Amino acid sequence: MSAAISLRDLTLGYDRHPAVHHLDAEIESGTLVAICGPNGAGKSTLLKAIAGAIVPLSGSIVLPRAKPREIAYLPQSAEIDRTFPIDVFDVVAMGLFHTCGLFGGVSRSDRARVAAAIHAVGLDGFERRPISTLSGGQLQRMLFSRLLVQDASILLLDEPFTAIDSKTTADLLDLVARWHAEHRTVLVVSHDLDLVRAHFPQTILLAREPIARGKTEAVLTAENLAAARKMIEAFDRHAHACARPA
């Protein structure tokens, strides 16, 4: 097994305060990994950095086998402007970005791929609905269908099951399982520990500092979770510059 993503002494943050501090991790190709931790643990920040949307404060992210285009990123749905007058088909078609770019045309086969992806998440008949009319679950189905169109080897999902009903969660988990079976590398941020225990073989527990990583049952122990909670309370407004060598 080779590493799909190597994180080397990675520090990420805002305004010099670290949100992820000195993280070393190898994420092997084809694994299904949950990223857990309390609020403010740096989970979303880590995903954004791997997606290339923010630049590390220090350390590096190495994607040996993936070009940037082979990464598909699902932001938290709160970051989407749902008042914008755009319909479901057009949002899912954004997943064609790597084939069409900013200026290219959308071919008949591209349209067929978009339609198939919309069908696969059970949103038939919603193609021309404005996104402002979708429920939370339908919105998330739409975003998963955009991921299907992107057809990437690495998938990064930020809180995909938050505020989603159980039927939708089950359907979307089926898609995650399918990607795993297709040997794609899938990273999912979640704070639903029961769901993680049930569906994710591997876990990284993060609380700004890395707490533990490996097999899920070995990581999500009462001891580790208590350590994570303690760590997150240690924010210091007047923190000194970190002395650990970069």
Add this chain to the structure above:
Amino acid sequence: MLYDLFVAPFVEFEFMRRALVGSCALALSGPPLGLFLVLRRMSLTGDAVAHAILPGAAIGYLLSGLSLWAMTIGGLVAGLLVAIGSGVAARATILREDATLAAFYLVSLALGVTLVSSRGSNIDLLHVLFGSVLALDDATLVFLVGVASVTLAAFALLYRALVIETVDPSFLASVSRAGGLTQSLFLALVVLHLVAGFHALGTLLAVGMMMLPAASARLVSTNMTAMIGIAAALGLLASYAGLVLSFQSALPSGPLIILVAGLLYLLALVFGPAGGLVRLLKPRHHLEA
């Protein structure tokens, strides 16, 4: 009779034909930009940038009188400085974009008014503020139409990036580095368009031509393509009707064009099927599913 009212002014007077061409050019290219300002919750940005243009145009005027190019270049430089400066300040400091933009444009406006009144007469100030659509010379007209064409072409190229950047900026950042550039180019187009607009309508009213048809179109349709078409159509209608009204009443044409656009906006506000007051006043029975 109808001919005398609606057609004759444009057949008989060249200045009316020039005014029509100039304001129609602005009506075609301004509203699409305005629509994105509305959708990105930046409706007041156009206003701020328009104020910011004033000192640049004033410096151009002080250096070489009522020269098209001097005032244009001055306006462009001032507008871009404020747009870029406030953007940089917003990213580098704790203040948000709206606060930095307000601060920058207020300073710019104060500077502009001071400069104009230190040398010029009030009539000159009126020219810069309210334009002179009835006195467009060849060079100005060509410039207006040129800017409108460039704006529309650039807008078409930017369109996809702009839509994605507005709907889902994190997604765009994950697939492309075009996000920051898209925002900057969009703002640059707004500045360019407003600088062109102030020759015809003045800095204040150029914004009206951009925003009023756009806000109206948002109330009329839920479809982006339709909205762009409707916005441009409303702009054209306002230009034509405003000029006719101005000709028949001998009132200034720039403000009348904007007043007509404002009237159309009020109509959309009340009767707009995609979010106007009519939904509240006359609710229709709900559907079965």
